[in-house]
Structures are given as C-alpha cells and as structure tokens.
Amino acid sequence: MATEYQPEDIETKWQRHWEETQAFRVPDDDPRPKYYLLEMFPYPSGKLHMGHVRNYTLGDVVGRQRRMRGFSVLHPIGWDAFGLPAENAAIKNKRHPADWTYSNIAFMRQQLHRIGVGYDWAREIATCHPGYYRWQQLMFVRLFNKGLAYRKGARVNWCPSCQTVLANEQVEGGQCWRCSSRVEQRDMEQWFLRITDYAEELLKALDGLEGRWPDMVLTMQRNWIGRSQGTEIEFPLEEADAAATGARGVSVYTTRPDTLFGVTFLAMDPSHEIARKLAARHGRAKELEAFIEKCSVAESLRTDADRDEEKLGMFLGAYCRHPFTGERVPLVAANYVVAEYGFGAVMGVPAHDQRDFEFARTVPLDGEKSIAVKVVIQPPGDAMPLRGEEMTEAYVEPGVLVGSPGFEGLASTDAITKISEEVERRGLGKRTVRYRLRDWLISRQRYWGAPIPMLHCERCGVVAEREDRLPVVLPEDVELTGEGGSPLGRHPTFSKATCPACGGPARRDTDTMDTFVDSSWYYLRFATPRLETAPVGAKEAQRWMPVDQYIGGIEHAILHLIYARFFHRVMQDVELLPRDIGREPFAHLLNQGMVCLYCEKCQRSHAMSKSHGNTIDPEEMVKKYGADALRLFMMFLGPPQAQFDWKDEGLEAAWRFLGRVWRAVDGAAERLQGAAGGGNRQAAAGTATHKLRVRTHRTIKSVTEDIENRLQPNTAIARLMELTTQLTEHLAQGAAAEFDAAAVREAAETLVLLLGPLTPHLAEELWERLGHTGADRVLDHAWPGYDDALLAGERIQIAVQVNGKLRANLEVEPDIAEEDLKARALAHPGVQSHVGGKTPRRIVVVPGRLLNVVL
C-alpha cells in the first residue's frame, strides 16, 4: 500500500487550504507576543526570479517557525510599484504603466502562492495606489512646513536627448543608459530632503545595531555618513579683491590644521562664486569658462575602468594672505575640489597631502614657476629629514612640527588642537564637524511616480498643497513619448491649479518623487494598510514596530536602509508616528546572497539576470520537482548570506531526499496503524529504540538552534537528513526484533514538524497520514521540545591525544571522574605505544570532549 511522493497534488491541496482558511491573516489584538517579519518588497518586473524565491523562502521558514513557537507573526507583502521600467515598457509596447504594473502584480502574486509562502494578503499594498502615496504627499507637506523639504539649485546629470535628469546610477561611462548621448552637468532647481540634519543621530544609532545588523552594512553606512572633525580657516583676500568680490576672504575646511604653515596655494572649485568674481576682475573670465568646460569634458569621459583622475588647474590671477605669516598665497581653480563639501575650497599643502602634492607637481601656473613643496612635519625619531625638492610623494603620517613659528617642535597630533585654538583666538575660524552625507535630491522629471504636492504661485511663491486636498492624483491620461521633459508638464490640465494661500492661479509642480521615498516607509503602512485618517495607526504601530527581522539583498545596504532609518525618525518628528516606538525601524537585518549561474566560457559565475540571459525560471522548476523541493534546495545549498551557484543536480538531490522522507514517514504511518500505543519510554541504553530516541531529541535541539538563533537552515537540513536515514534504518531492522510504537511515532512526527517551516506542503500531508485531522495542523502545532535528561544520559566519546595528536577514542559514561578517565586513557594500547613508558608532564582534560597527554 506504499504510495509515491507526488508533489503537485499535495501542494495545490494545501495551498488551497491556506487560502480558504485565510491561514496567514493576523489580528492586531492577539494576546500572544508579536513577531514582525519582513522581506524587502519586490519591484513588479514581470515574473519571479530565483533571487525572489530564495529571499521569500527564507522569510517563510523563519515566519512559520516563529508561529510554531507561539508568536503572532505579521508577515506581509507589497509592491514597490512606481519606477522607470514601467514607463519604458509603456513607450515600447504602447501600454499604460498602470496597466503593465498591475498585470505584473497579478501574475507575480499567483507565483508567490505557488511557492507556498504564507503572507497576510489582506495587508497587500502597492506604492502606485493613491491610497498609499497620498500619505507620502502629506509627509512631504509636513516636512516642507518644518523646513525639512526645500528647493535649491543643484548640479545634476542631464541627458540632452531625453530631456531629463538622470540619477547617478543611470549614467554609464559618462553616457545616458538609454540613448548613449553624452550626459551634461546642469544647474537646476530641485527638491531636497534635509537628511543631513539627522546625520549625527543616524551615525550614533548604528552602535546600537552592532551584532544585529551585518558588520559590513554598518561599516558601509558609517562611511557613507562620513563624519569628520576639522577646522574652518579664513584666508584674507587683498583689499582690492575683497572689495570687488564682497568677501573678506576665502574659507577652507581642513582636518589637518597642523600643516597650516605648509600651505603654498589655495584651491577652489572652478564654479566657486569668489573664483568667478576674481577671474573676472583679473581679466580671466573667458579662460575660466574654458577651464570649466575642460573639467566637465574630462569628468564625463571618465569611466569606471579609468578612475585615475588627472589633476587640472588654473591660476586665477589673484592672491590671498596666509592668516598667520601674512605671506602671499596664490589662488587657483582646481578640478579636484568638491563643490558640495566644506566651502568648496581647500588649502593646498603639497608636502603633506597626496592630492595637493600631485597637483603641485603636475600643474604649472603662469605667474609662478611652480608650486613649492614646503615641509612642516618631520618624521619622528632618527629618520632622515624630508626635503621638499626631493620628495616623491606626500608625507601624511604624524611627526614633529618645523617651520611653524610659535609651534616648533610640537607633535603634530598636539598641534592640531593648539593651532585650532589659535585660529579661534584670532577670530579666523572655528572647529567643526562635517559629514559626507548630502541632502537627498528627491525630484524626478518622470511620470510614473508620486506627484510632489507643491504649487508655484506668481504672488505667493512656492506653496504647499492644502492637506485636505490631498492626494494630488497622478493623471492616467498622459501621453508617453520618451522625448522631451516631464510628461506631466505636457498634460493639458494637471499643472493648472489654484493657490491654496491666495486663491489665484498657480502652477502645479510636475516633478514626481524618487521611488526610494516610496520604499522608505512601506514597512509602517503594513500595520494599518487601509487606514484613511493617517499613514499609520498609533496603536498598531506600537503593537508591531519595530520589524523584528528584515531580510533582503545587500544592494540596499546604503541607500534604502539609510532613507528608511531617516523616515522612521522624521515621521516621529512631524507627528505622523508615535514617539514611543523606538528610533530604529529594523531590529535585525539579514542580507541574503545572490543566486548565480556558473559560466563555462568566463570560468566564473554571474548573477542571474535577464540582460545576461542566464536565468533559470522558478516556475519550470516548480512544475518539475515541486515547490517544496525548490525551497529545500535553496535553503540547503549554503548559508543564506553567501552567494550560491545554481545546480540542477542540487535540486534533484533535494527532491530525492523528500522522497526518502516520504517513504520513511509513510512507512512508519502504515506500521503505526496496526500497532498498539504505549511502548517503552525508558528503553535501555544501547538498544535500537533508545538510539532512535536520542537521535530524535538531538535533532530537535540542533534544528531549533540552527533556525531560531543562527538563521542557518542549511545545517538544520543536514540534521534532518540524518534523522531520516536513522528512521529508515530503524524501520528496516526493527521489523524483526523491536518495534516500539511510541518511539517510532515520536521520531516520525518530530521529523514532520521540524520540516514544517522548510517544506510546508509535504509536512502537512504526512502529518495527516500520521492520523492528525481537523484543526490539528503542523502550521499551528507547537514546535517540539527536547528532553535534556535523555541527551545528558548518553555515553560520550572522548578524544585522546598525545602531544596534541589524536591517538585513541574512548566511549565513557558522562559522569566519569577525571581520575578514572586519565587512568583509562593511559591504559589504552594506542596511547601506551606513544607514551612509551615516559612519565606525562601534564594531562589536559576538557570535560566531555578530549584529553591531551603532554610528554
């Protein structure tokens, strides 16, 4: 009567069951403890790929296990539905982005069902729905009112042929990713969010995530925020120049004020306002324009392969004064000065900064023979003193100050403080903290995104839309041609509105928000996905926040995670979120690795992607082997963080294993039907029954630890394979000698329950075959516990080493006295032959593990 493992029927049966019973709906008022599990929501690109399967399977394993552990698990799913691909597809296929997006969602939703992932579908959201993005518009208005959203001119990537701004990621080797035209830099008015106000808090709070987030992500975020401690110093201009520019001097920011006396030039961003004015005054305006163009060309020609930046410079014809010595310091425009950082100007110290050194060596300036390399820090100790003319690279290490009147002989580390104090005393500047993090540019000249709810009124200027007039709905009747400016700007009526302040005519802003805004707060919306009075209900936010486990790809290590951390805080600060839910949205983070395919031609593996043409379709694999086998394979091949290469043989192996489980448990179920209950719970040590029980309980212990604490299903599966093998063997041998119904039932049921999170369909089916019917399901069954006493009573293996080399294995009682153990070890023939009558100098005993005889 033995049956075959037929995944297809089983899987549809249980998927239907879960759907009909709405098994994964979760109420907000369950008295049990909550667990909020979230995987990064997908972009509805068309169909699921293997990366999705891996991501969502891992989440499902964790979610189902926590549920069996007695948690009320919130496991929602939604769609990151705005974005450029929909717009491009619309242009190409003459299909509306909404239509394209929603039909992709429908298809992928059904695919998620087919791999058996348990979501609370009643909470499904899509960011392109007005019921979602209206709240984002409200947030924007609130941020604007608090001065946290603002407009300013910014230099942006502009494609002259597509007539739009491009994100940095959309520029490849200086060319537009769509039409390959050369990208230009343009100054345009754009919307920004003041994330830099939160730089310090975002940085400090990372310490609290230590051990809960991967180190790599914490480091990447720290570097991205890039805090530095330095000093601002003003270099006074000569009187005539000061009068002409309206500036007293040129300010710089430095982290090395100890090298102040080594300054031999002062470099400015070529577009620096003072630089332009100085150039104009000294008859070099045209030359500067040409220089700016030259820098821009050099910049756009730069490719990833060629990151060695050439230093370009131009003398502005003017000088400033060294603030301490009064010496004349030439002012230059240089391409290596970053406009947006510090003051857009730096002091040039060729002797002690590598970039300044290269600049001084490669850029000759008219009116100057060449820029001097002036050493003001000498290496400590007896090292040869440095001479500027002979140096081949800058000396950037600490040392002792020379040529710095008033600070001679000081250690450079002390001089940083001393010189800064002197700068402050003289009123030339102050010590400050700066960050690399820039404010977040969120406006896009795109159609398929959330409209920015702002108006431009001739009389009142820039005005926020009234809150009660939100949402500003994205119009559907828009023509997408792919050419020329923001599509919303071409809509006949969209931009025509009335000013909320004066009632007069006003022009609606036609930009939409960066889609990263959409994904910065979606995890909150899942608490109250349909609420019509606020983005999130306070009570529900308090119930569910924070996300206990967040799972997703490493590619979001910086941007998405920093934006979400920012939104979590800023929403509290504009009273859209209760303040008592904590400042961090994600308590634990796991970055799962990519799914790759080995390429014979390149002798290496590449991430599966449509553009590489190296994808494997999950749907086909499910058809062939079933969802359970696919899930198991994905979990078994390696630890979740590691990249893995797809192997057909691996999937077949998973499928074979499930066949073995099926035969073992189904076989056990058949035998158990006829057998009497009861059985011998105190099977004597050494008997097959006892061994089976020990194996069962040991498996519970390791699988629990592997899934619950270590998030390593791969090793859990290895233990489950061992239990399956032993159960199979036991049934084969036990036929003649012993058949303890209770122990066999225990082993079979344990195996099924522990497989529940990994291969849920198979587990439910076998559970039913073991006689459990009605409401008794694996899904809601308690996670099994193990009997410590049973494991403790086991005889243990002790490794015996002589001088650190393994010479024997002893099997002993767990409570053996140390003296007895030593005696038995020394008596062992294999040990004796190596001790050879010598007296041991020392015997190291590690209880329960090993004994080392040191001669």
Place this chain on the structure above:
RNA sequence: CCCCGGGUGGCGAAACUGGUAAACGCAGGGGACUUAAAAUCCCUAGCCGUGCAAGCGGCGUACGGGUUCGACUCCCGUCCCGGGGACCA
C-alpha cells in the same frame, strides 16, 4: 588608494566560545535488486609513504612566522578573490 568580507577535498559546504578538520550533500568508484534499464538500497572515498593484509607512519584549512598542551579559529607579515566607496581636504 581607502574600508569591509572571504580563501577548507574533484565540487557546494560543516566545524557555534581555541579542543577529534572535512558533518550533510553533489559528482566519482564498487556492489545488491532487475532479462535489462530507470528508480531504490548498501559499501567506499583528503594527500603521500609503507605492508599480502587488518593496519601503521607522516603531511594537510592560500603562503611565511608567532602565541598555546592544543590553532581553520587568536596575533604579525605576504599573496589572491569578491564587494563597497573613491579627489570629502
């Protein structure tokens, strides 16, 4: 150039706090069942040496050193691979 990971059999990997390196699986070899094949089950398996053989000895976690009774694990140096950032003063 800077910062993070990582380097273990033919392959994916395991070894969790320094304590028997290679669990579990894939591919391989041998066998059972079968007319045959598929499926299934069993055995085997790091490398070198030695022995007719059970065995015995040595080497072995990228490389070189160190700490320790004992190192894949800790420390110092070198090489290679992957990822991120990159003129941030």
